[in-house]
Amino acid sequence: MIDFLFLDEGLCFSCKKERVYKYKLCKDCLDKLDYIGNKFDLSGNTCYSLYFYxxxxxxxxxxxKFSRxxxxxxxxxxxxxxxxxDKNLTDFDYILASPSSKKTVNKRGFDHINLIVDDFSNKLGIRKLDEFKKIKNTKSQHTLNRLERGENLKGAFKLDKDIKGSRILLIDDLITTGNTALEIIKELKYMGASEVVTLAICSESSIN
Ligand SMILES: [Zn+2]
Known part of the structure; x- marks a missing residue:
């Protein structure tokens, strides 16, 4: 049993067939990723996206997210x-996992971005900003028009912490319009953050 578990750890986390090459994925699966490593601006805030969606x-x-x-x-x-x-982007006071509402977390069974951030924040020695919470159940942004999107996220977040002068790294899975990220950035800056850098695992071509 122990031998079996040990072997299993060396297999690709996606296809579970080939041996791990990088990022816990095999070479075949890695080849299917479309790396962009894109840096772009979101209303005066720096954003990065790593892969094309x-x-x-x-x-x-x-x-x-869905098959757990x-x-x-x-x-x-x-x-x-x-x-x-690699990019020397490690000078932050806090890392914030883009928050999901309690309802979403309960439905899904886990807080998907938070789990990812848990996994690397310790290695960087940067504290997570767990005090920032989503307190309103919002609709999916892509189902709404521009005006409704702003309205949808109004009063959606809450923070019980003094973050004056802090540099914050915001992590999300997918950035589409950038609307949700921007709403969070605005909130953090309103609370006194000096800089917020966003990093999304992937983005759609429209924002590049
Ligand atoms: Zn694979």
């Missing part, structure tokens, strides 16, 4: 961790 990435995220293959947190955590270290 292609079919493989869609499946990988769905497998993690929670071991995939290590794949995403590894991708983010290595990117941050």
């Amino acid at each position: 292609n079919d493989f990435m869609k499946r990988l995220i769905a497998d993690y 293959n929670t071991s995939l947190k290590e794949v995403f955590s590894d991708m983010i961790y290595r990117f941050l270290v």
